[in-house]
Amino acid sequence: MPCTVDFTTVSTTGLESSPVADALAGLRANEARYFKNKYSHVFTVEPAADARPTIDWVHRILDAERGIVISSPPLEATGFQVENIRMAYVFYTSGLSINVMYTLDEAGKRAVGFKLSDGMEVPAELGSFKFARQKSKLAGTIRGSYFVIKNEY
Numbered sequence: 001m002p003c004t005v006d007f008t009t010v011s012t013t014g015l016e017s018s019p020v021a022d023a024l025a026g027l028r029a030n031e032a033r034y035f036k037n038k039y040s041h042v043f044t045v046e047p048a049a050d051a052r053p054t055i056d057w058v059h060r061i062l063d064a065e066r067g068i069v070i071s072s073p074p075l076e077a078t079g080f081q082v083e084n085i086r087m088a089y090v091f092y093t094s095g096l097s098i099n100v101m102y103t104l105d106e107a108g109k110r111a112v113g114f115k116l117s118d119g120m121e122v123p124a125e126l127g128s129f130k131f132a133r134q135k136s137k138l139a140g141t142i143r144g145s146y147f148v149i150k151n152e153y
Contacts, residue, residue: 018075023120039082051074087099098115131145
């Protein structure tokens with residue numbers, strides 16, 4: 001069952017099995033705040049078992065584009081569309097968050113973003129990426145990176 005992410009009262013519900021649950025909850029809330037402020041979109045997530053199509057789509061893009069297979073189990077995911085952009089988020093036990101921004105226009109921007117929760121190490125499968133740091137009131141220090149999607153999905 002989908003759960004609305006509250007960014008005013010950060011909750012670890014659904015993320016309790018993560019060793020960095022508090023930081024991951026802050027990261028999730030940070031994303032919820034962004035989409036509410038920019039698009040008036042209410043950010044909801046569902047347990048990984050209920051979000052298999054979204055998780056499979058993200059994993060297919062990672063594997064086809066860069067040969068990346070994430071070793072950490074997914075905890076939650078969401079997929080939605082704002083304006084002409086298809087979005088997908090997957091939150092992992094390790095504290096990793098992966099998002100896919102896929103503009104539906106042919107000439108639009110398409111990318112995969114990685115965000116690391118405060119307190120987690122860079123996963124071995126993402127060791128070749130350079131991560132920039134940003135501060136967040138909700139999530140502490142977020143480290144992020146991305147790559148551009150070249151093919152159609």
